[in-house]
Amino acid sequence: MSLLKSIADLTGKTKTLSIGSAPYFNQVRNATKRAAGSRTNKNDTAGRRLGPKVHEGNFVKPGQIIMRQRGTKIHPGENTDIGRDHTIFAMEPGYVRFYYDPFHPLRKYVGVSLTRDLPLPHPHFSPRSRRFGYEQIIEPEAAKQEEGHMSRKEYLQTPELKQKAEELEELLSNKRTEFKTEISNKLGESTENLLNLIVERMVNIYQLSRVGQSIEEAQAQVTFNYIYDLKLKLNRGEIKDADSFYSLKEYYLNNVANATNSKLAVDSTGTIFDYLTPEQVQIKQAEIIKQLENDFTGKIIKLEEKRSILNLIETPGIFTKEKQAQLKSVFLPRVLPVTVPGTIADDFDPKKPGKGVTVVRIFDDKTKEVKTYGRTQNAFVPQE
Amino acid sequence: MISSSYARPLRYLGRYYSTKIWSDFSKRSETLKLIDPKYEKDLLQGINPDQGPNSLVQPDRRLAYHSPVAIDETFKLAYEYLEGESAKIYAKIDDKKSVEETDRLLVKAEQYNPEVLFNIENSPTQIDREQPVYRKYLQEKWESHDRMLSMQRLEQLHVIPDTMPTLDPKVEVKVKFPHNTVLEFSEWIEPGTILPAFAVDKPPTIQIQEFDRVAENSLYTVLLVNPDTPDLETNTFKTTLQYALTNVPLSNSNNVVGTAKLLDDDFAKQHVAREYEPLVPEKNAQLQRACLWVFRQSSGEIKASIGEEDNFDIREFAQSNSLEAIGAHVWRQQFDRSVNQVRQEYGLPNGRVFHRVRKAHPVIPAGTSNVV
Numbered sequence: 036m037s038l039l040k041s042i043a044d045l046t047g048k049t050k051t052l053s054i055g056s057a058p059y060f061n062q063v064r065n066a067t068k069r070a071a072g073s074r075t076n077k078n079d080t081a082g083r084r085l086g087p088k089v090h091e092g093n094f095v096k097p098g099q100i101i102m103r104q105r106g107t108k109i110h111p112g113e114n115t116d117i118g119r120d121h122t123i124f125a126m127e128p129g130y131v132r133f134y135y136d137p138f139h140p141l142r143k144y145v146g147v148s149l150t151r152d153l154p155l156p157h158p159h160f161s162p163r164s165r166r167f168g169y170e171q172i173i174e175p176e177a178a179k180q181e182e183g184h185m186s187r188k189e190y191l192q193t194p195e196l197k198q199k200a201e202e203l204e205e206l207l208s209n210k211r212t213e214f215k216t217e218i219s220n221k222l223g224e225s226t227e228n229l230l231n232l233i234v235e236r237m238v239n240i241y242q243l244s245r246v247g248q249s250i251e252e253a254q255a256q257v258t259f260n261y262i263y264d265l266k267l268k269l270n271r272g273e274i275k276d277a278d279s280f281y282s283l284k285e286y287y288l289n290n291v292a293n294a295t296n297s298k299l300a301v302d303s304t305g306t307i308f309d310y311l312t313p314e315q316v317q318i319k320q321a322e323i324i325k326q327l328e329n330d331f332t333g334k335i336i337k338l339e340e341k342r343s344i345l346n347l348i349e350t351p352g353i354f355t356k357e358k359q360a361q362l363k364s365v366f367l368p369r370v371l372p373v374t375v376p377g378t379i380a381d382d383f384d385p386k387k388p389g390k391g392v393t394v395v396r397i398f399d400d401k402t403k404e405v406k407t408y409g410r411t412q413n414a415f416v417p418q419e
Numbered sequence: 420m421i422s423s424s425y426a427r428p429l430r431y432l433g434r435y436y437s438t439k440i441w442s443d444f445s446k447r448s449e450t451l452k453l454i455d456p457k458y459e460k461d462l463l464q465g466i467n468p469d470q471g472p473n474s475l476v477q478p479d480r481r482l483a484y485h486s487p488v489a490i491d492e493t494f495k496l497a498y499e500y501l502e503g504e505s506a507k508i509y510a511k512i513d514d515k516k517s518v519e520e521t522d523r524l525l526v527k528a529e530q531y532n533p534e535v536l537f538n539i540e541n542s543p544t545q546i547d548r549e550q551p552v553y554r555k556y557l558q559e560k561w562e563s564h565d566r567m568l569s570m571q572r573l574e575q576l577h578v579i580p581d582t583m584p585t586l587d588p589k590v591e592v593k594v595k596f597p598h599n600t601v602l603e604f605s606e607w608i609e610p611g612t613i614l615p616a617f618a619v620d621k622p623p624t625i626q627i628q629e630f631d632r633v634a635e636n637s638l639y640t641v642l643l644v645n646p647d648t649p650d651l652e653t654n655t656f657k658t659t660l661q662y663a664l665t666n667v668p669l670s671n672s673n674n675v676v677g678t679a680k681l682l683d684d685d686f687a688k689q690h691v692a693r694e695y696e697p698l699v700p701e702k703n704a705q706l707q708r709a710c711l712w713v714f715r716q717s718s719g720e721i722k723a724s725i726g727e728e729d730n731f732d733i734r735e736f737a738q739s740n741s742l743e744a745i746g747a748h749v750w751r752q753q754f755d756r757s758v759n760q761v762r763q764e765y766g767l768p769n770g771r772v773f774h775r776v777r778k779a780h781p782v783i784p785a786g787t788s789n790v791v
Binding site: 167 | 476477478482577580581582584585597598599600601602605621622646649650651654655656678679681682702703704705764765766771772773774775777778779780781782784
């Protein structure tokens with residue numbers, strides 16, 4: 036437009052002067068190279084040789100560098116890792132793949148695919164491809180040595196574990212001899228083999244009841260274990276055929292398991308007692324608690340009474356350990372309540388209580404005041 | 420209110436004084452009653468001031484107990500209001516309602532019943548799992564911790580997707596090995612635990628707790644696979660099947676496959692599709708995962724037997740038998756000093772021994788020669 040206008044001006048057809056539109060103006064900055072050298076202008080470094088070191092589809096070994104970069108131009112993908120200066124290197128031998136990951140659409144990744152034809156990233160829901168990488172030791176001598184090799188942790192723990200195993204074995208062998216005499220007394224005549232089977236069964240039940248299984252659970256588990264071991268023996272060929280397996284199984288079920296289940300039981304302390312059904316146990320529990328309430332509540336407890344209370348509470352096979360502890364806290368308190376006759380001294384001077392009287396101050400909830408009692412020796416349950 | 424001689428508030432209402440819905444067991448299940456009758460009086464009638472609450476064990480603590488101020492009036496008001504609401508909900512239940520709708524209403528009607536709440540809090544192992552309200556509280560408890568923990572282990576140990584693609588857990592799966600005589604190994608196993616070979620040398624007890632109502636004789640499949648068996652030919656891993664139970668009928672309350680069932684010959688014949696074989700990792704073969712998957716059989720009984728192939732494809736098996744994965748569990752094993760003995764018991768050959776140091780040999784694609 037402005038050119039047309041200026042032409043029009045020149046031709047003199049119009050006399051108006053154009054003011055609003057400025058002419059084109061290109062600013063030019065000339066080189067201003069300093070003539071003399073300066074202190075800060077000599078900082079150019081050599082190139083850092085950044086960039087990919089291997090390319091798509093190339094084979095790499097573990098540790099081989101795939102990419103050198105400043106920052107993460109490319110992120111480490113599958114089977115690769117990133118170094119301190121963002122160098123990406125291979126973790127597994129395989130083929131280099133540059134790819135995009137749909138979970139991070141703005142990133143570029145480089146990964147190592149374990150086989151030539153496997154694309155990356157691996158589909159999200161399909162199994163990972165993994166390399167085993169360990170070589171078998173063929174030479175028997177070396178293999179044996181390697182198998183015997185212990186980590187430091189295992190080496191240090193070995194003596195303690197061995198000692199514990201020995202202690203357990205000693206405990207169990209003691210139990211075996213103990214059970215053997217008791218069981219042969221209870222069951223009468225039986226062959227040595229059968230007696231050993233029963234003793235082993237009771238020892239196993241004892242072990243299971245130590246980890247909190249009920250007597251019925253433990254009985255079923257021990258039967259199952261025995262039959263399972265028989266089956267493994269059959270599979271190994273140590274039992275001739277299926278028939279002898281079945282006869283052995285029947286023998287165990289009839290003569291050992293079913294014959295003793297309803298007669299013998301053992302508790303977690305290793306005491307053998309006559310088996311009681313859960314219903315019988317409930318009845319017995321109620322009986323014992325009633326007896327404790329009738330005979331020993333509100334009365335002075337001497338050493339003799341204490342022993343019979345303990346005997347009642349610890350009757351084998353009746354109460355669980357927790358229940359026993361609870362009953363002990365109820366029926367064998369350290370100090371008897373003031374309501375028990377004969378535990379309170381009638382006349383006593385709180386300042387000089389005299390021999391055999393202990394002054395006790397107790398807050399009374401009813402009257403909201405602290406009362407002072409003189410307790411006789413009988414108020415305190417004897418400690419053994 | 421019982422007029423008490425001193426300032427302990429006493430609760431005085433409940434079953435024997437009310438003939439309303441929560442005291443009526445002609446239509447409601449007896450299992451909604453308090454399980455431990457010892458607490459019945461304390462909860463519903465009032466605490467005997469001479470004995471104190473039964474829930475406290477120590478006698479002196481019992482006697483020192485005081486109820487909160489005005490607990491009786493508050494409790495009575497709340498109890499009567501909630502019982503009334505419950506009665507209204509019970510009135511809505513009839514035969515025309517669908518099973519899901521009935522269950523939903525039953526939960527709504529019982530969820531604030533003090534007896535139910537006391538049972539779920541104090542005797543969670545004894546409750547009746549056929550009752551929708553108890554299942555609801557069990558599910559809440561599971562979702563608040565155990566489900567998250569189990570999903571964390573399944574994802575972080577890559578059970579997902581190395582065995583099955585993913586899992587939307589519907590049931591609580593618990594596993595224990597009850598033959599163990601050490602407390603450490605005889606309890607329920609936390610997912611991901613590393614176990615020694617001797618602790619797993621007999622079949623596990625598996626509890627599968629459904630929270631929705633289960634139809635009678637619903638069938639389930641349980642598979643135990645090891646996706647970390649070394650495959651030296653290809654220098655990768657293959658999956659081996661260690662244990663398979665198929666067509667196992669379970670219900671909400673009958674939900675355990677354990678010693679008692681396995682002792683039964685008929686059960687073993689009908690349902691054990693693959694005998695149990697524990698994982699016996701070889702020296703330096705690293706940690707191996709025992710992945711236990713529980714499936715619902717959505718199209719009835721599985722008739723086909725499981726083949727003896729070397730590499731078990733659990734995904735293919737699940738798809739071809741239209742199995743729906745509803746729960747999973749995982750434990751881990753590595754070579755230890757009891758592995759050789761377990762191998763001997765099961766009649767397995769001696770394990771291979773691998774170099775301690777991992778070599779850089781590449782994976783050999785299946786079907787190619789050993790030359791890379």
